Amino acid sequence: MLRAKLAARRVPLHWTNMFGVIALACVFVLFVTGAILMFAYAPSSETATYHGSYLPLAGAEMSKALESTLYISLELPGGLLLRQAHHWAALLLPAAIMLQMVVAFFTGAFRRPRRLSWVLLFGLLVAALLGGWSGYALPDDMLSGTGLRIVEGIMLGIPVVGTWLSRLLFGGGFPGQIIENLYPLHLASGVLLAVLLAWRWWDAYGHEPARFPGEARTVPAWPNFAVRAGGLFAAATALLFLIGGTVTIAPVWLYGPASPGDASAGSQPDWYTGFLDGALRLVPPGWEFELLGRTWTLAVIVPLLVVGAFLMLVAVYPFIEEWVSGDSRAHDVLDRPRNVPIRTGIGVAGIVFYGALWGAGGADVIATQLNFSLEGVITAFQVLVILGPIVAFDLTRRVCVALQKKDRETVLHGYETGRIVRMPGGGYIEIHRELDAQERGRLVGPAPIEPFIARPNRDGRVPLVNRVRARASRLFYEDRLAPLGGQSRPALPAGEQRR
Numbered sequence: 001m002l003r004a005k006l007a008a009r010r011v012p013l014h015w016t017n018m019f020g021v022i023a024l025a026c027v028f029v030l031f032v033t034g035a036i037l038m039f040a041y042a043p044s045s046e047t048a049t050y051h052g053s054y055l056p057l058a059g060a061e062m063s064k065a066l067e068s069t070l071y072i073s074l075e076l077p078g079g080l081l082l083r084q085a086h087h088w089a090a091l092l093l094p095a096a097i098m099l100q101m102v103v104a105f106f107t108g109a110f111r112r113p114r115r116l117s118w119v120l121l122f123g124l125l126v127a128a129l130l131g132g133w134s135g136y137a138l139p140d141d142m143l144s145g146t147g148l149r150i151v152e153g154i155m156l157g158i159p160v161v162g163t164w165l166s167r168l169l170f171g172g173g174f175p176g177q178i179i180e181n182l183y184p185l186h187l188a189s190g191v192l193l194a195v196l197l198a199w200r201w202w203d204a205y206g207h208e209p210a211r212f213p214g215e216a217r218t219v220p221a222w223p224n225f226a227v228r229a230g231g232l233f234a235a236a237t238a239l240l241f242l243i244g245g246t247v248t249i250a251p252v253w254l255y256g257p258a259s260p261g262d263a264s265a266g267s268q269p270d271w272y273t274g275f276l277d278g279a280l281r282l283v284p285p286g287w288e289f290e291l292l293g294r295t296w297t298l299a300v301i302v303p304l305l306v307v308g309a310f311l312m313l314v315a316v317y318p319f320i321e322e323w324v325s326g327d328s329r330a331h332d333v334l335d336r337p338r339n340v341p342i343r344t345g346i347g348v349a350g351i352v353f354y355g356a357l358w359g360a361g362g363a364d365v366i367a368t369q370l371n372f373s374l375e376g377v378i379t380a381f382q383v384l385v386i387l388g389p390i391v392a393f394d395l396t397r398r399v400c401v402a403l404q405k406k407d408r409e410t411v412l413h414g415y416e417t418g419r420i421v422r423m424p425g426g427g428y429i430e431i432h433r434e435l436d437a438q439e440r441g442r443l444v445g446p447a448p449i450e451p452f453i454a455r456p457n458r459d460g461r462v463p464l465v466n467r468v469r470a471r472a473s474r475l476f477y478e479d480r481l482a483p484l485g486g487q488s489r490p491a492l493p494a495g496e497q498r499r
């Protein structure tokens, strides 16, 4: 029954499908390796003296967590491979999810009936970040201890509830029972990932797969697509183990036990938490004030609010766009990014904003590697984080409009062939090649929809909220050229060319 249904379901072949499969392979590797690591890892902050095979640390005081991680890395057969494959999968997973989000955003794949799918994808990203962050801390080495110290500092900077939150997470003072508390959180993030993934698949199964405009190549979900996806899944899994077996990641024996005071410049978190670190680094010095007998640490509050608002906007964007555009139709055909310049501009602005925060997270590395002053690099990122998104938005909009005009030209006049013909009267013309139905389908703009219009209510007044919505709606559609459908010339008989 299920097999017959899957055989009847047509899935478009598109390279963007691979991000989902790669994410699935990462989750698979995380589960398999994590489940085995559980047998050897000791989630305990109790102090132990190291008597293992790594002589430079002989006799060093460390937590049992680090002692067991050293055992896994250097004594347990295959242990290092498992640890490193687990860590590499944790590094690749957020990238695969983010790329899926980028594709879904720019093609409008988050519109009805896939709004839930977007929210679930966002949830997957949060779960992946939570899993990565909590896992990063588990070995309790120098780097993870430094990261935890920063987290404690951030928590303490949160007004009113900060101290309480910090005590709750750390189970008292620093480092307290952090390993014991993070371990269940880490396992829970894995379970959350699995649940969200299954939910998203179930949701996707409930409606047609989205198609790119003009796309013709589709294959049955079973067996064609399943075999292709299975091949990629196997290749991605193998690659993760290959990288895990050959490329060092988190060599905790070199870092030694957690001791935040000894961490050197250039200590970096895993890449996916870099944007949070960058947000903290961009705050100018001295951003705090005293009020009501408390110190209000803007250096913590502002980055938290800004990053929180950014993530919230990402999560609810489909609902905002639907409200603004008034387009609540179901869409199984995706948009070409150029045909929705405002959305594409917002997307590029968001990427530049995220990129600036992320880059700022490595400001010290940039300064030391390129021989710049740290202050200069920070100032450059401060400018970039504010002006970059504005410039990126405007440039993207303009490029989109230009590309729409180019498409319009192509639809109206066909492709240039480079063949110049001399006419009997002496003039020259270039032969253009007519578009076939598939190309035309791809280039002709989306079906038109009118912007939301604010109409007076029964009292003859136009409510403020409707006026705001109408203005936003006008802006949203401003850069969209009228669709070409009606204006394009009829197709010529096969074999004939238009001049």
Ligand code: HEM
Pocket: 030, 031, 033, 034, 035, 037, 038, 041, 069, 072, 083, 086, 087, 089, 090, 093, 127, 128, 129, 130, 131, 132, 133, 134, 135, 136, 137, 138, 139, 186, 187, 189, 190, 191, 193, 249, 250
């Ligand atoms: C239910 C599934 C999971 C289990 C059973 C599990 C288990 C473990 C265990 C036992 C460790 C400590 C061992 C060690 O550090 O060598 C660990 C570390 C880690 N985990 Fe997981 N984990 C799971 C899911 C995840 C997920 C979803 C992520 C991230 C997306 C993740 C990222 C990490 C990272 C980055 C480390 C540190 C690895 C290192 O030592 O360098 N884990 N995990």
